[in-house]
Structure formats: structure tokens, C-alpha cells
Amino acid sequence: MVNVIGLGYIGLPTALMMAAHGVKVIGTDYNKELVSTLNAGRTTFKEEGLDELFEKAVELGITFSTEYQITDTYIVSVPTPYDEESKKIDAKYVESAVSTILEICPKGAVIVIESTVSPGTLDKYVRPLMIRKGFIIGQDIHLVHAPERIIPGNMVYELLNNNRTIGADDKEIGERIKKLYASFCNGDIVVTDIRTAEMTKVVENTFRDINIAYANELAKICRSDNMDVYEIIRIANKHPRVNILQPGPGVGGHCISVDPWFLVGDYPGLANIILAARKINDSMPEFVLERIYEIMKEKHMTDIGRVGFYGLTYKEDVDDMRESPTLQMLESMEKHLCGNLVKIYDPFITNDVVPNQLHNLDEFLNSVDLVVLMVGHSEIRQNMDKLEGKIVLDTRNICDMEGVYRL
Template structure:
């Protein structure tokens, strides 16, 4: 059955919104991407991209050249509106940390004047339970005549940076409508580009399911990070320990690191904690374990630096994971900034995936860093760092938070 092309407005052209908008455009839909960043809008309209993601440049160029994708700072009327804006948390005294829904609310208010009866509004942003209902409430409070005339659903993104385009198509998608009609309308849209299964539920269950996915990983990583601290105390290799334990057929421990970053795993568990603070004890503790890990790394660096009169510390990586340019909630970046603030020594920072205009401190080529550093602090397991010759490390103090330089 041939599917009908829609006019789709995508609010937010970041790591989720831009790939989604481009994918929909290449499937024949007329797509308007909306972002508050004029530079990003101009870049996209020229067929280029403002973020780094494998093959996204090809997809965007194809979508723009076809005439199906345009970018703007203002929305227009359409058939479907997709909200894909950030949902960070607000720093507050004590716990839980509170979700910041200001971007979601602003995007909703921006589209309200353009909504028509029968429109579908989809929230893709990872959000606390009840946010889809909140969006619908904002719409009908502003325009009461649309009550019962607008469909709203939550379809959380489930993609991995570095593999977004493949997973956008192949991963199963959860769709939770405020009613069955909304779920059905959203399902038809996602079937136009998704090969994975379309799983229908209600909006609250869809919202919690996404939070649970990332909280599961956060708890597992917290276990690995706590193991790394225990192993360091006992002078045992944590990576060998985990590798041996994982040979058990029902054990799958993730890898430790300098903390947890990114727009999902470091943030989403707090949304559950904020919704059920007395019940989410394990989830809260896992967050605290992972949030404490960067400080543990910093203490290790300071202890090693104290051995030198004028230590030169080479920091390898500032993104939140390997082989991408995304620094959102990056523990590596937090560690570098705190070492700078505390003036622990002369800092040299290298990250082959980050352009100099993205940071407010100089970046050093890897070859120069390896030559000058007394202490090597490996924070991100970029491919380039895995190729470092071990004989270049012979006279250096190495603090490897990723188990790469073994």
C-alpha cells in the first residue's frame, strides 16, 4: 500500500531532529526543520551539517537537494509536528535533580498557532513521565477549540551516537499515544522509514520505558565503576577481572570509565528519581556512584602530579564517548576543566574529533602531546588513541580510565 506524503515540522535540528528530518524527507515527505540557531539553519539549507555523525552529511545533502527538506527558525502549518529538543536537568540543592522542560514547553508554544484539527504532535525528546500529557495540556489551554481535535504521542529516540542512521531505520520503536487513534497515526508515519517493529502502548509507559532503558545501563556502569575503585584499592586489574567474570553465561558487566556522559544515560535516571524519590533508591545510588567517579580520577591525577616539580599532564579525549564530537555531560571534559581550575600542572588536551572552535582552550596534536607529557590521562577510547605505540609510554605515568593502554 502506497503511503501518503505528509508535511512534517521537526522542532530541533540536533543529533536526533536532523537525522529524523532528513530521513523523512528522503522518504518523500515535505519536511521543515526548525531550530533557534540561525547558523545551523543556514548550514543545513546549504546542504551541509553542523554536527558530526557518520554519513549524515550525505543524507542531508540528498534531502535538501530533493527539495523535501528546508530549515527555518520559525515553524509553519503542517500535518505532523515532531518535538526533538533537549531535556536536560536543572542543578538544584540536594536530590533529586529536577528535569528542565523549558525547551519542550517553548517548542510546544511555538507550534500552537500553526496547529489545525487532526494534526499529530509527537514528542521524541526523552522526558519524565507525564510530559506528553503536559504538551497536550499546553495546546488545549492556549487553544481550547482544539480539545479532542489534536492527536499527541510519545515516540522516544533509541539511537546510539556514531550509529544513528542505521539504528534510526533498524531499531524497534515504542509509540505511546494519549489514545489509540494517536498511536495509530504515529505508527503509520514511522512505518514509512522504520524496518524495526513498531510497539504500541500508552504515553506514560512509553516515557518510562525509555528512562528504564538508560537507567539499566547506568546501574550496570555504576557496578563496573565501583569495581574499578575496588580493584584499584586491591591492586587488581579491573578489565581482566570483568573479562573473566563475563565468561559466565549469565553475566554481562559493562566497562568502567571516568564517569558517565551523554544526553541520555547521565540524565534520564534523574527523571525517574524525581518522579519517585522514595522508591528509586538503587537508581539514585547508581547516579551518585557514576557522578563521583570523575572526582576519583582527579584525585588520582593530583597524587601522581605531586611527584613532579612542574608536571605536564596530557589529557586524551574530551567527548562523552569514543569516535564522536559530542561533549554533552562529558565526564572527560569536566575532569579537564577541574584540573585547569585547580592548576594541577601544565595541561595539554588532545581530541581528534573536536574542532578548536568548540572549546575555550587550546587543543594539542597527539604527536606533540605524547612527546611533552609527563603524565598521560586517557579519558576517551578514540580509535586514534588505541594505536599509540606502547614503547612511547615507557617513561611516563599512565592513568588509563578506559583500559586501552594495556
């Protein structure tokens, strides 16, 4: 049996996928309300294919509990934030989960850390914890790192098809965990050492962050000299060895916007390009605000209450708001005492999380003159005609109407 610890955006789909492919799974989370919802037969967030996966997993026997289980295999999938000041990883949730496991696990159990961590985290925090509790690593307990590689909006497909990395001290243990993931994963599964696995995952997300930062810096350069950054990127990408991503209002989510900071925090003075990229991407919400004020001045708008932000999530067609550029913008506006004046709407966020949040597209559009497209949800892509007559700032380059403002 596998006990999956942490039933959030990564842990729940992983637990369901294993259970749906014949692995006996019990999912554990300290959040009693979350566990109650799952035991009542409902998923806790929206994701294409997740409900169907949930039904199959329940049919094959998955259960959910707030209690850790006595078993031979644990998968830890808990948050790994970073310290805002030092930029180093905050491993408290991983430490807490492992500590609780060590109180009940039988001799020879395997603890798999799925949470994304900075290189050396398991050496700095997890191994010392095991030793302090009297465990001999490699005999009494086995440690593995299998970093997740999925993204909200495409989780089910990516769980099935993405390549995976298994980091282990003992190759035999690594092969055992590889077999577990191979129960559902069709991608290549590489077995390596733990530190390499830690570094590989962080490097992957940092690469994308740097590429996005390049696009965002190009957007700023082009805006300063009245050039079309989208046309420039489109033409540049015709070169066979060039693949520039699209600029946007910022980088959100709990991977690309977080993981690069691990390297900045752990390798100060060395991670210079990474630090510059982080600063560029973190500056984009403020850049969007500057564009809004420029447009308002040009259009002689004086009422910030007639401005509306379409989208609260960090990417299209998901309900994940973690590190959302829109929330970053609202936080910045609050410093100027106007963050509670703009109208907000997102079809995926049905509960009120910010002031002036509306829950109907037509109501939202009728209440504003300037629409800022922060997220390219399918809903707005399919209703572009409703933007006729509005001033539109398109931060995602999805609207082809005449007169639309862009980054």
C-alpha cells in the same frame, strides 16, 4: 508534510532520514546560524554516514527554516535538561515548542514529542498547555510520544534498525505515526499509551547507568585492594547469565547521565538504587583525578602542566561533548586553580573550547609526560606506538603496553 522542531543531535538525523525515504520534511530551529549552515549544504556535526544521508535528503526536497510550518504533523526534538537542585525535568523547551506550534497548527494536527521526558511530563506540562490555549485533546489536537533511541557514533544505523515505541491516546493516531516511522525504521514499532512510552525510555537508560555504576564501584573496590578489575570482569562474564560492563572515567552524553535523575527527582525515597548509581558514576571524574595525583607522586612529577588529557568528547569517534567526564574533571580542577594548566587534545574538537587545547596529536604528546586516555578514539588506538616512553593512565582499558596504569 512533517515539521521537525529542533535540529540537534536527534532532530537533524530524524528529519534527514524521513526525507531520504520520501517523506516531505521541513526542519525548523531557532538557531539562525545552524539553519544557514544547513541551507548552505553543510551538516552541523560529525557522524558516520550523516553527510551522505544529508545529500540524499536535500536531493529529495528537505528544506530548513527558523519558522514553524503550518502542517498536520509536528515532531518535537528539543533538549530536556533537569534542574540541578530538585533533579526534576526542566520542560521549558518542550513547552515553548508546543506553545508555538499551537499558535499556527490546523485543527486535527498531531504533535509528536521525541524528546526524552520523565514519566508524566506530557500530563503535567503539555496537556495543561493545550487546554489553556483552548484545544480539545483528541479532537482539535492529538498528542503522541515517540522517544528517540539513537546514540552518537552510530546514529544512521540505529535510526534504521532500532526498535521504536509510539505512545498515543488514540490507537488510530498511534498507528498513523507508526506508519510514518515505518517509512525508514526496520525494527519493531510498538504502539502503547503515552505514560508507558515515557517510562520505558527512561528505564532503558537507567538500566545501563546502574550496570555501569556496578562496574565503576568494582573498579574502586579492586583498586583499594590491588586487584585487576578488568581480569575479574572478563572471567565473571564467562558465566552465561553475567554481563558486566567496563568501568570508565564517568558517564557523559545527554541520555544515560541525565535520564535517571528524572526518576530520582520524581520518586524521592523510592529510586534508591538509581540515586546510588548516579552518585557512583558522577564520582568517577574525581576518582580519576585521585589516580593522576597518585601516579604523579609515585613518578615524582611536580609539574601538572606536563599532564595531558586525551579526549574531550563523552565517547569515542564523535564530536559530542555533552556531560563529558573530561569537562567534569577540568571543572573540578578549576576549584583547585589548576584546571587551566593541563594540556588537552581531541581530534574531533577542532575549535578551542578549553585552555591549553592543542590540535595535533604529535604536538600534544611532545608537550606532556603523563597521558591520561579519557576517550578511546580510533586515532589513538591506531597510534599506540606513539605512547612509548610516556607515563599512561588508561581509563578505557584500550592500551596493552607494559607498565600502563589503569583505574
